[in-house]
Amino acid sequence: MATLATDLARRAFGEELIDAGLLMRTGVPGVFGRSAAFEDTVERVDRLVGSIAARDGAEVLRFPPLLNRAHFERSGYLESFPHLAGAIHSFAGGERAHRDLLDAVARGGDWSAACPSTDVVLTPAACYPVYPALTGTLPKAGRLVDVMSYCFRHEPSDDLARMQMFRMHEHVRAGDPDKVAAWRDLWLTRAQEFAATLQLDARCEVASDQFFGRTGQLLADNQRQSRLKLEILAPIAREDALTAIISLNDHRDHFGQLFGITTADGAAAHTSCIGFGLERIALALYREHGLDRSEWPSQVRGALDL
């Protein structure tokens, strides 16, 4: 979809950030080092997202960026997004297998045959470890969880806004369908207010995930028709190539069914989540307000406690 001009513009903004020392290349597309200032911006956005969850009385849960492989298999992620998943493999062998592995490394060869899969995969979205933790009967009011994690998506790209590993701060709501729908409606307004507070030139759109394969197109069409995914988009690379910075997702009873999360009356709970892409919001801030934070508008600096 990206035109040559878009690619060049993306690289140009990337070069600007790298020249300014905010991000550093690591030799792998989509994997960057971060300077103290960039990290500080990410952390300030993180605290802003967390402060809203705290006012809503959310429970805070944190996980390392790992997911139990059995939970991952059950989640349905491999049906929809096999191409984005990251499985962790580890060496399992004796001294002979080790010598073969080192020979392969020395030859510049592939040493993966010596490394079978382990019990863990990388977290594809911050909310994935939350659903297995909610298994059981919810209290009458449902639950609201605040979770933040590094997430992995295997999509090596020169686009700075499409990192292979990035942080996502999510609020996850679980409960009766009507309570979850009301929470989503609330956030549809709030998400736009959030972007406005940061003075980002953002807009809201019905969206779909990057489902795999031909049947994936049908899933994406259905997701759009049912308005299951709404995104707040903002310019990162350039005006006419918007990137999602916030995503509001309606899972209906998908995770409730899969992980045995039930409402007080015994039905499968509905769940919904709102995810804030922390690096993307930081990038949108630098794109909109410039690389020197001391020159950002006072309202933005105030919101970030800068």
Add this chain to the structure above:
Amino acid sequence: MATLATDLARRAFGEELIDAGLLMRTGVPGVFGRSAAFEDTVERVDRLVGSIAARDGAEVLRFPPLLNRAHFERSGYLESFPHLAGAIHSFAGGERAHRDLLDAVARGGDWSAACPSTDVVLTPAACYPVYPALTGTLPKAGRLVDVMSYCFRHEPSDDLARMQMFRMHEHVRAGDPDKVAAWRDLWLTRAQEFAATLQLDARCEVASDQFFGRTGQLLADNQRQSRLKLEILAPIAREDALTAIISLNDHRDHFGQLFGITTADGAAAHTSCIGFGLERIALALYREHGLDRSEWPSQVRGALDL
């Protein structure tokens, strides 16, 4: 090495933390969810470690918990610790391979054949992405870098102090051999003061890494004889089974040679690092001072700004 009694004691302390809701099981040994309070303790330790680096004028660098596979292969980690490494594999196939993958998942089978290795592995220690970033000639005074990251080690265990993914905050010093040696001497004293400030019943010992295989024993013996690794140990599970909470490592010119880090006079730079195990220090604090942070000694609360 662990006796049955030690195993039981470890489980007992683990149960206490889990019963108190500070940590949560995920169904995989060594992978735990963290409560708001536990996370807050980790973050306060993190800030304490960072504040010392800031006073020393360290540059702050942050990386996602990923390492360029080519840098990882060059680092020598696979020679010494193949069993602890985590390689990231991703699905690479079309619709047919996807159907086969889903069939394997449905059968409860292995789907790893569809997932070749990618360009990235998990970071085994926070300092690994730093050395490739230091390639080139150092300034006369050398460099001092502050880095913090989640790290992965494939050692599934019921021991809470041996998590598969945990955070490590490191200070990395690179420069002339004498400057690096002086920095290490300084930290040998400071590391013990750090533990004393937190009123941990810690002691310092010459240590060795968990090298793989029979030749690994020789490497470990050499490491001890040359005093290349010093650890600060504290009780986590029980008094007589100490766990390393801080590790001070002398790499001599190992990384300087491998990544072309040179001193002003053109020699391979020496490097040294001190790593603080953030979850382990948090666990040692709970072990020593109890699960209720409001009852921790005032000096400890002061150091953590509690």
